[in-house]
Amino acid sequence: MIHLQKKGQFFFSLILTSMVSFFSTHATAQDKLSFDKVYSVYLRNSGTITAQGQIKGYFFLYQSDKVDKHTNEYTLQILDENLNKVSSIKFEDSKTLSLLESAYDGTSISFLFKNIESNTLDMKIYTLEGKLKYTYSRPFDKQTDDLMKQYATMHTDEGTNKNVFDIRGNGYVSVLPLRDGSQRSYEVDFFSSQSKKQWIYTPMDEEKYAFAEYLGSSDSLVIIEVMKKNKALSGQITSHLVGLNFMTRKKVFELEESKEQYKIMPASVSSLPSGNVLVMGAYYDKKENMLKDYGLGIAIYELSGTGKVINRSFNSWEGDFSRFLHTGSNGKIDDIGYLYVHRMIRTPDNNLFVVCEGYKKQVSAGGIALSVLMQTPSGITKVVVTDLVIMQFDPQYKITGATIYPKTHNTAVGGAVSDYNSQHALAAAIKALGGFDYEFTTGEADNSNFTICYKNSERTADYKGKTFNSIRYTGTKFSTDKIELKTNASDSRVFPAKPGSVMILEYFKKEKKLDFRLEKLG
Secondary structure, eight states: OEEEOOOOOOOOOOOOHHHHHHHHTTOOOOSEEEEOOOOEEEEEEEEEEEETTEEEEEEEEEEEEEOSSSEEEEEEEEEETTSOEEEEEEEEEETTEEEEEEEEOSSOEEEEEEETTTTEEEEEEEOTTSOEEEEEEEEOOHHHHHHHHHHHTTOOSSSOOSSEEEETTTEEEEEEEEEETTEEEEEEEEEESSSSOEEEEOOOTTOSBEEEEEEEEOSSEEEEEEEEOSSTTOOOOEEEEEEEETTTTEEEEEEEGGGSSSEEEEEEEEEOTTSOEEEEEEEEOTTSOTTTSOOSEEEEEEEOTTOOEEEEEEEETTTTGGGTSOBOTTSOBTTTBEEEEEEEEEOTTSOEEEEEEEEEEEEOHHHHHHHHHHTOOOSOEEEEEEEEEEEEEOTTSOEEEEEEEOOOOEEEEESHHHHHOOHHHHHHHHHHTTOOOEEEEEEOTTOSSEEEEEEEEEEOSSOEEEEEEEEEEOSSOEEEEEEEOOOOOSEEEEEEOSTTEEEEEEEETTTTEEEEEEEEOO
16 A cells, blocks of 8 residues: 655745845855854754745754753754854743744744643744744643644654644644543644734534644645544544635535545645645545555545545556556555655646655564564564655656665564554554655755655665765656765754755764755755
8 A cells, every 4th residue: 555644745836025035135155054052952953944845944943051950041043045044043941942843934934832841832933034023822731742742753754844834924824633531633723923813723523533634725725634533442434635714714625535436535735836736645445444454546636726626536556556566456566565655746747756665564583583582472573664666647647657766674663563553553653763764855846856865874895874865856857866974973964955955964962063064966
């Protein structure tokens, strides 16, 4: 089967003139930058600022001083895409503060902080010059926090946000899980960047066991996927694609599987120049269980802004995918296993590229030995991530080709969890543990060219160590390249950058220093 990732990425057609004009004053390119007196840093408190799917800058939060035993001084650095300093914001707060993520809506930058001391989620919205405009705060409890962590495993590829998403110049939206006793539900929060205004959408009372994921947005809609079931212990789940108008606070449409030929599990959306929305997801027979069964293949829907289905396309495992990959009826590929979909890329010639990564169960020699020693049958398998696969679909959304890019197969999950879990659960576990090698995709705003990036490790006569690999599409053909990543840093991370480059962040704990550098690909 192909397990599709929920995505927040959505390509906007609006030209964000404010960001362009602001950053134009900082357009001088430089390759390196350093910050000293970095007493404590967590690389999760860093990320990218994007507009129209393009990198416009970076943010980094770190402890810059200690005020007393309860309070730290923090510095929030904002850089442009050339590593020039845009603004530096210093403030004092609890030592339990952490920055969850950031978003940019074309006129402002938002930061979502988690404060364990006050048990609040604090949304702070700044101007591009670093002036605080609005602060929104909402409490959270341990149960909600645990659910948020579970939801985080279903998101992210290239730093895509988990809980906060921008709504083109209007503000930000978050989709958060809720728990009330045995009931599970969700809420959609909207935070305005134009005035001090916030509203909350909560589902109807009958949605007592509902789980929601943000998929994307349009000029007026927030699009989410909602999984529902009637009872807490019920294994039968129904899937719904829901469009909410963030101006009127009302539900505009709900695409229900009961009215379709197959059960559909929507997982990824992308906008089209026509204003329509492209939806991709697995499809199932009406009698199949979406949590346990493999499904029949992949469905691609084109919807209008009101939720009307304009076009449907179904690609089956046996009939369509098997022409390009050695795929069985359950979607398993020889030597690769099942596929986890990371990214959809629509090009100007209306072709669609889908980036996937393989994973499969494998007998563990160490697990067998331990099982014999402990006289227990558990933990005899492991799950490994395998090769990268790029599939191509024509303008009618039918598969026309697939290319396999071999890489080192690495163990992602071991122990009893790999013996018994379904393929869906295994994919979620791999994502939660950071086991996949795919990192992100960069390129031009219209996807006329793009670069798919992933990590790997090599043990050859010439080099032993980690590498950062890229697959570049020029509009007509693909080429590959790699960067060797040997370093003395205490910690490091590779970020997407402007087209043709990546940004490498390294933290040197002993020197209390952060280093940044841009590296060209190819």
